[in-house]
């Protein structure tokens with residue numbers, strides 16, 4: 590049941606810390622701080638190319654993982670929504686592999702994409718939350734997320750569990766490919782192992798998120814902006830807001846603003862930015878300043894180092910724990926999901942069963 594929570598989604602949001610912790614414990618040895626070598630149908634050291642496929646939020650996990658596999662493991666990655674991949678007939682690299690991310694393991698388009706890549710000779714790995722699912726059965730190897738049953742139609746805890754698995758794999762592949770050493774591996778896994786604690790603290794800050802929700806609940810359009818591995822999390826924020834509150838929202842790479850979306854900006858359009866301190870901070874902050882100069886109301890998620898610069902022009906700044914940029918996507922997923930939840934509650938929509946949506950999309 591829902592226990593003391595109003596909705597399954599609220600309950601499942603509060604399971605983020607436990608689920609991230611449980612998933613990480615499956616993959617990281619806490620004593621050595623090394624990622625245990627996962628049983629894979631390919632050797633990550635020599636893998637020429639990796640495909641990532643998913644739908645909806647799972648696709649956004651694939652997008653985040655692409656940044657990790659590329660920058661950390663120096664592995665070439667292709668990433669697409671399953672409904673496109675299944676009809677693309679792309680040229681496939683011999684000896685290549687594909688990973689299919691799915692909570693249910695039953696999503697029709699992802700199963701069809703899997704079939705296509707199998708016929709192209711790729712080795713198949715599924716990252717699923719349901720061990721007896723079709724996707725688990727039809728892949729060479731299944732890597733489990735340990736999220737437990739997810740009842741709310743909108744995915745929450747499965748999303749951070751999927752990110753946690755992909756982060757562990759990126760570290761493991763980076764090690765296997767000689768792109769990082771044992772010390773760097775230990776540093777990155779330590780950063781991951783701290784995420785549950787940070788997540789718990791974020792869940793305690795719901796009053797602050799509720800204030801942000803009140804700020805955007807009457808907007809017609811909301812833009813979410815970020816760069817790098819946080820860009821897919823901006824898209825996740827927009828997707829969750831759309832499906833739960835029916836407010837039109839888009840996630841954009843911050844650098845794309847001036848190539849079109851900036852034409853939408855006026856004082857009625859909240860701009861939600863994921864902008865922690867780090868190598869891309871100045872670039873994102875300058876895009877936000879341009880939006881603010883055109884009347885955009887900036888709501889920024891950052892950390893204590895990023896806050897002072899953003900406070901000069903943002904209408905609201907929420908300070909998140911300062912973490913290694915590697916784990917920032919997992920952490921930022923939590924407040925953007927919470928924000929969509931609280932907007933939906935304020936609007937009185939059917940939070941656990943948004944209109945027109947199904948938990949598992951088993952038809953094309």
Ligand code: F6R
Pocket residue numbers: 644645646647690691692693694695696699742743744745828829832948949950
């Ligand atoms: C978004 C959401 C959907 C699912 C998508 C894939 O909140 O829940 O976008 O992520 O339908 O479902 P699975 O992961 O079961 O393949």
